[in-house]
Amino acid sequence: MYLSEETREKIKALRDKYPTKKAALLPTLHLVFDECGYLGTDQLDEAADVLGISRLEINEAASFYTLFPKHKVGKYLLQVCDNISCSLRGADNLVGYIKEKLGIEVGDTTPDGLFTLWTVECLGSCGTGPVMQVGDRYYEKLTREKVDKLLDKWKNGGEDGSSKEPKQSDR
């Protein structure tokens, strides 16, 4: 079993919420992701069985959505936007800086399993770019100094990437 009893129960509870069982697919992907941190074929197959849809259906849909890693990633998945508005504000320099700091390429994970670096498409935070998403949070108006502080904090076992602060937008 790849999924906890709790997640399995949550998936079961979704089965009758919508007109079709299949409509619970996307919410199920979120549940699996929340528990496992990625969507592997094994986890997806099991979720499909619990939901009562075919394994093909869940893999077909899940493979489309880039929000969910399909393989295990580092504890902190750094998703840096490198679309136009953030790039105009220096996002690419920032990606280069993070690469250098962590000694990894985009797409890779540090050997200690702490950080994975991704570049992602527009996060809808163009007015406060450059921006990166780590866990549930956006980190906005990024500078090298801010990145230094964040990486240090995370390296020292600080605040979890998924922790939430009440007002995340820096307007």
Add this chain to the structure above:
Amino acid sequence: MSEKILFKYIDYPDQDRIETYIKNGGYTALRKVLKEYQPEEVVDIVKASWLRGRGGAGFPTGVKWSFLPKDGNKPIYLIVNGDESEPGTFKDRQLMEYDPHQLIEGAIISAYAIRCHTAFIYIRGEFVRPAEQVGKALQEAKDKGFLGKDILGSGYDLDIHIVRGGGAYICGEETSLMESIEGKRPLSRQKPPFPAIEGLWGCPTIINNVETLSNIPHILNNGAEWYKSFGTEKSPGTKIFCLSGHINRPGNYELPMGVNLKELIYEYGGGIIDDRPLKAVIPGGSSTPILRADEIDVNMDFESLAAAGTMLGSAGVIVMHDGTCMVSALQKLTKFYEHESCGKCSPCREGTNWMNKILKRMLKGEGRPEDVDLLYDIAKNILGRTVCPLGDAAAMPVIGFLDKFRDEFENICNGGKPKGTIHFPFN
């Protein structure tokens, strides 16, 4: 500062809490509607206000609603489109995060108007906080009797569910959005049938943008004529303009439709960073054709921008100063559309990939003299040849950049050095 409608209380402390929202006049429109109006009357008022869709297409909302079949026995669905993903656009996020009840009240009134009893708010997966805020607000509304069974004793029932996306721009396109809610791989559907006739699970469905529906309570409170006193005759109301890029004060600005772009950039946005000369502006999100610096004396409404050969789109204004390499900027946009193409239609799936390949070749200094025409040809062949508008969205910026900055592309293809100082790495 001109009068605000949607952002009036956006900075008000605790506006996201129902008590504060009510104290600031919230849910009065819903009470009024349920007490005084038949659903058709609400449709008529919205139609009369000439509120136009804020997701990009600008279709009149009331007219869209009136396409629903009058005598069907299938359930009718309302979907609120909060899948905001067009590069340069970040208004719906703020509306959902800081004034979620405004959206919910608008959604309830709209659902009542179209006789819908189950609605969905589709929020892009990355927007964790906005989804939490909307979720919390839905619960508060339910606790107060604004949602659920027999709303405010009117006999009207409505449930609203949140669906969180999975990180796919295409899901902002209404037919892909419905496929996504249905749990399918979200490839866009051929139209017709249009969603109003055959949408979610084959039932009549209306899809409206977050900003569009946030206007509804105000229109019902103050009337269509009041709403039309803002903006222009054909594009009434206010609009949230998202300023980003090389601008001193990036952010969201709610202003009347038809505000001058130059004024928007220099007065509201504080001008260009480091006082540099302006080079180009994308006026309505990444898919809209670019304007040169000498073309920005234009009004920001649907008609004026169409006359200028571009579009209001989602009003994501992306500003670039003189140091920006246009080949590099276009490659950023094209890479995005290549990544987000759902793959259903060959012209879009292959074309976006080819265009990105050519642009990367140019940036590497390996461009061929015929590449500029080739790029143009590919874009022209995508345009109008795909099931959904993503193909057009990918082609339009390419055509726009080549029309306005052709010399830069030719220069780079003939062995010249890229213009400007800002060149983005690419992979």
